[in-house]
Amino acid sequence: MPDNFDSDLLVRLLEQKKFSALRGVMDVLNPVDVAEWIETLNTKDMAVVFRTMSKEATAEIFANLEPETQQVVISFITDQELAAIVDELFVDDAVDMLEELPANMVTRVLRSAKPETRKLINQFLKYPEDSTGSIMTAEFIDLRKDMTVEQAFARIRQIGADSELIYTCYVIDSQRFLQGVVSVRELLLASYETVIGDIMSTELITATTLDDQESTAQAIQKYDLIAMPVVDQEGRLVGIVTVDDVMDVIEEETSEDIAKMAAIAPSEKSYMKSTPFDLWKARIPWLMLLTISATFTGMIITKFEDALSASLVLTAFIPMLMDSGGNCGSQASVTVIRAISLDEISFSDLGTVIWKEFRTAILCGVCLAAVSFLKLQLIDRLLLGNDAVTLSVSLVVALTLMCTVLCAKLVGCILPMLAKKLGFDPAVMSSPFITTIVDAISLIIYFQIAQQILHI
Amino acid sequence: MPDNFDSDLLVRLLEQKKFSALRGVMDVLNPVDVAEWIETLNTKDMAVVFRTMSKEATAEIFANLEPETQQVVISFITDQELAAIVDELFVDDAVDMLEELPANMVTRVLRSAKPETRKLINQFLKYPEDSTGSIMTAEFIDLRKDMTVEQAFARIRQIGADSELIYTCYVIDSQRFLQGVVSVRELLLASYETVIGDIMSTELITATTLDDQESTAQAIQKYDLIAMPVVDQEGRLVGIVTVDDVMDVIEEETSEDIAKMAAIAPSEKSYMKSTPFDLWKARIPWLMLLTISATFTGMIITKFEDALSASLVLTAFIPMLMDSGGNCGSQASVTVIRAISLDEISFSDLGTVIWKEFRTAILCGVCLAAVSFLKLQLIDRLLLGNDAVTLSVSLVVALTLMCTVLCAKLVGCILPMLAKKLGFDPAVMSSPFITTIVDAISLIIYFQIAQQILHI
Numbered sequence: 001m002p003d004n005f006d007s008d009l010l011v012r013l014l015e016q017k018k019f020s021a022l023r024g025v026m027d028v029l030n031p032v033d034v035a036e037w038i039e040t041l042n043t044k045d046m047a048v049v050f051r052t053m054s055k056e057a058t059a060e061i062f063a064n065l066e067p068e069t070q071q072v073v074i075s076f077i078t079d080q081e082l083a084a085i086v087d088e089l090f091v092d093d094a095v096d097m098l099e100e101l102p103a104n105m106v107t108r109v110l111r112s113a114k115p116e117t118r119k120l121i122n123q124f125l126k127y128p129e130d131s132t133g134s135i136m137t138a139e140f141i142d143l144r145k146d147m148t149v150e151q152a153f154a155r156i157r158q159i160g161a162d163s164e165l166i167y168t169c170y171v172i173d174s175q176r177f178l179q180g181v182v183s184v185r186e187l188l189l190a191s192y193e194t195v196i197g198d199i200m201s202t203e204l205i206t207a208t209t210l211d212d213q214e215s216t217a218q219a220i221q222k223y224d225l226i227a228m229p230v231v232d233q234e235g236r237l238v239g240i241v242t243v244d245d246v247m248d249v250i251e252e253e254t255s256e257d258i259a260k261m262a263a264i265a266p267s268e269k270s271y272m273k274s275t276p277f278d279l280w281k282a283r284i285p286w287l288m289l290l291t292i293s294a295t296f297t298g299m300i301i302t303k304f305e306d307a308l309s310a311s312l313v314l315t316a317f318i319p320m321l322m323d324s325g326g327n328c329g330s331q332a333s334v335t336v337i338r339a340i341s342l343d344e345i346s347f348s349d350l351g352t353v354i355w356k357e358f359r360t361a362i363l364c365g366v367c368l369a370a371v372s373f374l375k376l377q378l379i380d381r382l383l384l385g386n387d388a389v390t391l392s393v394s395l396v397v398a399l400t401l402m403c404t405v406l407c408a409k410l411v412g413c414i415l416p417m418l419a420k421k422l423g424f425d426p427a428v429m430s431s432p433f434i435t436t437i438v439d440a441i442s443l444i445i446y447f448q449i450a451q452q453i454l455h456i
Numbered sequence: 457m458p459d460n461f462d463s464d465l466l467v468r469l470l471e472q473k474k475f476s477a478l479r480g481v482m483d484v485l486n487p488v489d490v491a492e493w494i495e496t497l498n499t500k501d502m503a504v505v506f507r508t509m510s511k512e513a514t515a516e517i518f519a520n521l522e523p524e525t526q527q528v529v530i531s532f533i534t535d536q537e538l539a540a541i542v543d544e545l546f547v548d549d550a551v552d553m554l555e556e557l558p559a560n561m562v563t564r565v566l567r568s569a570k571p572e573t574r575k576l577i578n579q580f581l582k583y584p585e586d587s588t589g590s591i592m593t594a595e596f597i598d599l600r601k602d603m604t605v606e607q608a609f610a611r612i613r614q615i616g617a618d619s620e621l622i623y624t625c626y627v628i629d630s631q632r633f634l635q636g637v638v639s640v641r642e643l644l645l646a647s648y649e650t651v652i653g654d655i656m657s658t659e660l661i662t663a664t665t666l667d668d669q670e671s672t673a674q675a676i677q678k679y680d681l682i683a684m685p686v687v688d689q690e691g692r693l694v695g696i697v698t699v700d701d702v703m704d705v706i707e708e709e710t711s712e713d714i715a716k717m718a719a720i721a722p723s724e725k726s727y728m729k730s731t732p733f734d735l736w737k738a739r740i741p742w743l744m745l746l747t748i749s750a751t752f753t754g755m756i757i758t759k760f761e762d763a764l765s766a767s768l769v770l771t772a773f774i775p776m777l778m779d780s781g782g783n784c785g786s787q788a789s790v791t792v793i794r795a796i797s798l799d800e801i802s803f804s805d806l807g808t809v810i811w812k813e814f815r816t817a818i819l820c821g822v823c824l825a826a827v828s829f830l831k832l833q834l835i836d837r838l839l840l841g842n843d844a845v846t847l848s849v850s851l852v853v854a855l856t857l858m859c860t861v862l863c864a865k866l867v868g869c870i871l872p873m874l875a876k877k878l879g880f881d882p883a884v885m886s887s888p889f890i891t892t893i894v895d896a897i898s899l900i901i902y903f904q905i906a907q908q909i910l911h912i
Contacts, residue, residue: 276819
C-alpha cells in the first residue's frame, strides 16, 4: 500500500458518518487500496460504504474485491444497483466474477445486465477454463486501413473511454479479419494526414481463443508486448489479452507448479482463505499414496532382515542414505521441471540433459562419498567411539552413497521429461514421488553392496 | 515463435549470399525471433549477419541476444560499430549487458559510448543488484504542469522516438520533483487547450531507487500499472520501471525461490547454459550439510540399538515414517513460503497459521494413522504373512505417524515465518532442511512410543 493511504482516516469518516467526505476521498484513492480496506469491514459497514460510493468509483472498486466479498456485496444491493455495476465492469472482470459465484447469483447478475452486455458475457463464459478466450477482454480500439491518423484519433476519442487498453489499435476489414496493428506511439509520431494502411505493422503475433492461456502469457512476456490480439478459428478478431491479466496467469500457474512439486493438489484459494478442511483435501491424496507405497521399502528391509541383524550398525545409516538420495533427486527434478515450464528444454534434449546430470552426479557423488567416509571414520568411530563403524562399513556406506546419487539424479531428470512427453504435467513428477522410487533403489543397492563387502 | 517465422528462409538467403534480401527480411521480422535465430549460428555466420543488418535493426536484435552471444558479437565488431549499438540501446539494456561482460569488454564498451550515454550508464551501474534502480530506464516523457495538451503532444513527438514507454507521462517541476502523472489516454480524451495541471493525477504510486526490485514488481502487478516512476532519496524523478522488465524480475525471483526450496543455490544461468560444474557448485553445499547433519539421526538409531535388536521389525517402518514426516513438513513449508512471497501472510499471522496447520495436521494425522494401521494388519500381516507385525507394533507405527505429522506441519509452518522475521529468506527453510529436523524428531518419538508399548 502506498505511504499516503490512510485507512484510519476512512474508518474515522465512516464512524462519524461524514459520508460526503468519505465519498470524495474514495473517488481520489486508488480503487485497489479502497477494495483492500473494504475487505477488512464487517457486512453492515460494507453496505454503508457501498451506498456512499460515487457511481463512477463503484465498478472499479467492486472489480478489485475478493470473490467472497463480491458475493456479500451482491447479496445486499438491489437489482438496479447490481445492473449499474455489471454494465460498468469490463467484460473480462464480469466473467471472472461470474465464474466464482453460486448459480442463483449468476442468474441474478445476468438478469440485471443490459441485453448486449449479457450476450457478450454469455459468449465469454463458453470458453474453456485456462483457454486464452477465458482471459481476454472484448474492449479494444478497431481501426480501418483507409483511415487517416486524424480519423484514428477521433475514433479513439469516441470509443476510448470504454476500452481497457487503447495503446495498441487493431486494423480490421469489414469481415473483422485482422489486417495489422498500429500503436498509439506510431500514431503520435506520424502526421495527421498519414493513412493507417501505410504505417500499420503486418507482422502479427496473435493467439487464438482456444490456445492455452499459459502459452499466450509466455508469448506476451517473450515479445515484451502490452497486449496481444486474439482471433477465432477463422482468423476474425474477437478480443485482446492485456499484460496485467497475463501477470496474474503467470502467478497462478507458478503457484500451481510449486504446489504440485510439494505433492499438494493445486487450489485457487489463497492460503488465508483456505480452511483446514481445504488444506486437508489438497494434501491427503499424495500423503496416502506415499504412505502406502512405502510398503515396498518395508518389504525390502524385511527381506534383508538377516543381513541387518548380522550387522545392526547398518540401520543407523538408512536415514542418511535415503535423505541424500531424496535431496539429489529433487534437486535434479525441480531444476528440470522449472526449465520445462520456462520452455528452455523439450523432450528432444533428453540426451543432453541425461549427460549433463550424469556428469553432475559423478561430481556430487564422489564428493559426498569422500566426505561421508571421512566423517564416519573421524566422527562416528574416533570421536563418538562407535567401534562397529569399521573401515568396511564406511566403505559400504560411501559406495552406496555414490550409487544412490547417480540413480537419484538420473531418475530425477528423466521422469519429468517422460511425463511431459506422455502429456502429463511434469511438476507431478516431483520430489515426493521421486524420493519414494529412489528410497527403494538405494535400499537395494545398500544391502547388495553390504552383502558383497561384509560377507553377511 | 509465430507461425510465419521461417528460419529456413533466412538460412537460404545467408547461404546464397543474398545480403540485401536478408537485410530487408531482418528489418521486418520481430527482433526477438531474429535474435533467437542468430543464437543458432556459428561465429563466422554471425559476423556476416551482423555486418548485413541495417543500422536501425542492429541495436534491438543485439539487446535480445543471450549475454554469451553478446560477448561473441562484441569480440568481432569494430569500436565504431560498437559505439553505434551502445548509443542506440536503451540504458537499462546496456546496463544489463555490462553486468554480464568481462571487465576488459566493459572498458571497451564504455569507451565506445557517447559521453552522455557513458555518464548515464555509469550512474546506473552504481545501483545495488536487486534494487529498483538497477532495473529502471532513464528514458521517459517529462511534462510541465502549465503545458497544454497540444504542447504535451508536441513534446511527445519530439522526444517520444527515444522513450521506451511513452504512454505514461510524468509531470515534474524545474527541480525535477515529481508532481503528477498523466496517461496518453487522458491526453487523447481531453481537448487540445486543456492544461496538464488540471487533468494530471496526483495520487502517485512511486518507488525509490534503493527499494527492493521484488517489492516494486509486486506493486506494479497489484495496481495493474504499465510503468512506475522511480524517485531518488530526495523525491526527484530519475527513471521509470516498465511492466515488461518487471515480468522478467518476477520470473527470476520465482526461479530463485523454487531453487532454494529444493536446496539448490540460485543461479542466473539457464539450465542448458549451465555446465555440470556450475550445477555441482549450486547443489553440493546443501547436500554436504544435510549428509553431515544426518549424523544426528544415526546417533539416535545407535542409541536405541538395543530396542531395535529386540524388535527388528521396527526397522522396516523407519523409511515410511521419515518420508511421511518429510512430505507433511514440506507441504506446510512450501505453502507458507509461497504465501509469504505473494505477500498474503506476515509474521503477525503466526498464530492464525499455527492454528490452521494444527487442525490440518490433526485431520491428516488421523487419516494416515488409521490407514496405515489397517494396511499393516491387512497387507503386511495377513497378505504378506509377516507375523512380526503384531497389533502392538501396528499401534506403535500408527501413533508415531500421528505425532510425526503434527510435528512436521508445525515445524514446516513456523520455520519459514521465523526466518522471514529474522531477516533471512524464508525459501531457505524448505523441504530438505525441515526433513532433517523432522527425521530426528520422528525417530525419537518412534523409539519412545515403542519402548512404552512394547516394553523393550
